[in-house]
Amino acid sequence: MTDDEIVEAVRTRVADRDLPPPATPEDVTAVERAVGRPMPQLLRRLYLEVANGGFGVWECLSLTDTGNWFSEERDMIEAHRLFSAMDDSDIPATPEGVVPLMDRGCCMWTMIDFSTPEGRVWDWDANDCCVLVPTTLALARWLTGWLEGWTVPGPYSRFRIHADGCPDRQPSVSS
Template identity: 65%
Template sequence: MTEDELIEAVRVAVSDRGLPPPASPADVARAEAAIGHTLPHLLRRLYLEVADGGFGIWQCVSLTDNGEWYSDEQDIIEVHRSWASSIDPVLPPGVVPLMDRGCAMWTLVDFGTPEGHIWDWDPNDCCVLVPTTLSLAQWLTGWLEGWIQPGPYSQFRIHEENCPSRHARAGH
């Protein structure tokens, strides 16, 4: 799927959600300045062309306080500040919480990568905050095609060699 096709598919998939209007370029610039990194191109387009939050298998947080809260925080700036000031987990530079999946699980996106590499926070799994094998485009495609389901991302996580959960799943 091209980026244009992916954006249109997301727009169609969320058309019945009553989402807020798209963010403005000024909203994007404000979020980027507060976070200290530019949004990956695809994510920028989703906020500017689809909606200011609420898209995705769960609902991505908004860039602005638009009255719709898709997590316990009002917008991506507030959720990033909350995570950045936390001792655990320690956020790698550029990794930004994007979607609250419930049960304390979060999907995060790496603003420091052009493709928006996806990270996973699942306190019920080993190594807690880890990268996945997915880019933002792959993650969205998985949602649209049904192979990304609500719940854990265990099959997409990149575990360190010394992770006990990884060895248990591999039958070691």
Template identity: 55%
Template structure:
């Protein structure tokens, strides 16, 4: 699917769900300044043309605070800062928490990649050091799986398994 087709399919899929209206371009720019990387184009278009959060298998976090919270965080900036940790290194730079799956598990998106490579965050598998792992999927692939009813809510089958001999805290 092209990005145009995906945006239209997402809009159609979420019609009637009572999601917040689209975010503003200023909100996108403000968050890009926080992260220090540009938002992948498809994610930008989805926030700007579909809804300010709530789309996706477990409902993507809103870009800005709305009356709807799709995680324990009011918005994506709060989620991003929550992952900063005391040393600011809980996540590699440019990885952004996108979707809260519960039990401390998140789906992340890599702002360093133009196609928005997807990552998993699951500290329950081993330790904080091994919690983030790439999924080998772009945002477009991830959204297409969701639209086709093939989304994995976790654990992700594409995830590289954590080392069972890990003794990190």
């Protein structure tokens, strides 16, 4: 699917959800400033053309406080600061540019890497001893999987790319 097709398909898929209006360019700029990197283009379009949060497999965070509950954190900047500041030796802070995107509950998050143009999807799962790992999915593929029904709310075990030393290492699949 092209980005245009994904944006339109997401818009259609969430038409029955009570979502906030689209974000403003200033909202996107504020998040990019907080993260220190530009937002992947497809994600930018979704926030600017579909809604300021609430779209996706479950409900993506809002860029600003919209008054809607998509997470315990009020917006993406607050969630990013929380994950970036972790200093527990067992749970490392997220790498630079990796930003919380979707709270899946039960200490599981879908994260997105702003440092990659395609927006690589990362999986945060506190129930896995290797808490934060990249997946084989980029944002467009992750969204296409949701639209086609093969990406579910989680866990993302089959898409995780574990480091060689991780005891939970399993073969990942590309989709």
